[in-house]
Amino acid sequence: EADIYQTPRYLVIGTGKKITLECSQTMGHDKMYWYQQDPGMELHLIHYSYGVNSTEKGDLSSESTVSRIRTEHFPLTLESARPSHTSQYLCASSGQRYTEAFFGQGTRLTVV
Amino acid sequence: GEDVEQSLFLSVREGDSSVINCTYTDSSSTYLYWYKQEPGAGLQLLTYIFSNMDMKQDQRLTVLLNKKDKHLSLRIADTQTGDSAIYFCAERDSSASKIIFGSGTRLSIRP
Numbered sequence: 001e002a003d004i005y006q007t008p009r010y011l012v013i014g015t016g017k018k019i020t021l022e023c024s025q026t027m028g029h030d031k032m033y034w035y036q037q038d039p040g041m042e043l044h045l046i047h048y049s050y051g052v053n054s055t056e057k058g059d060l061s062s063e064s065t066v067s068r069i070r071t072e073h074f075p076l077t078l079e080s081a082r083p084s085h086t087s088q089y090l091c092a093s094s095g096q097r098y099t100e101a102f103f104g105q106g107t108r109l110t111v112v
Numbered sequence: 113g114e115d116v117e118q119s120l121f122l123s124v125r126e127g128d129s130s131v132i133n134c135t136y137t138d139s140s141s142t143y144l145y146w147y148k149q150e151p152g153a154g155l156q157l158l159t160y161i162f163s164n165m166d167m168k169q170d171q172r173l174t175v176l177l178n179k180k181d182k183h184l185s186l187r188i189a190d191t192q193t194g195d196s197a198i199y200f201c202a203e204r205d206s207s208a209s210k211i212i213f214g215s216g217t218r219l220s221i222r223p
Binding site: 041102 | 210
């Protein structure tokens with residue numbers, strides 16, 4: 001079982017609130033990723049990181065921001081949540097160059 | 113840029129074989145993956161294949177890779193109700209920095 005954890009699993013929050021989705025892994029992986037998953041299933045990469053102090057934007061533009069101050073931690077922040085941010089957010093990490101990504105259980109965010 | 117495509121739905125009868133297809137565009141992909149997602153859960157790696165292989169078998173799962181056509185398939189033998197899920201095809205991009213996912217194929221099982 002992969003050691004990557006996301007909290008909270010479910011979150012309902014009002015418009016305009018600031019939220020941080022947590023993601024932690026205990027595998028010492030350098031690479032970490034955030035994906036946004038539409039209700040229609042498709043996964044979109046919104047942020048990734050090669051290692052500490054490295055963050056890159058993914059293929060889908062997102063109003064969220066990320067930070068990577070520690071190897072094991074890759075939080076995602078929305079400064080002002082909107083209903084359009086309602087989605088499932090999946091965090092993943094990977095180690096050696098070509099190994100697979102391990103996924104957390106996801107955070108289902110609803111903005112009302 | 114890189115793209116991975118899959119059909120959205122597949123329905124098979126219990127006990128039959130399921131074949132899920134995927135096409136990708138990055139000819140320099142090195143690893144290709146199949147992930148399974150059950151309702152309300154994250155993605156779980158099912159199997160992967162290195163680009164210099166053309167087939168990999170793992171119990172009920174068979175992966176076929178046609179590198180010339182950039183086509184990947186996943187065959188599930190003797191499909192069971194527990195195989196109902198969304199199956200994602202994915203590739204490592206040529207820089208190995210990102211994993212690009214297809215849109216997912218929802219597999220449903222008929223009794």
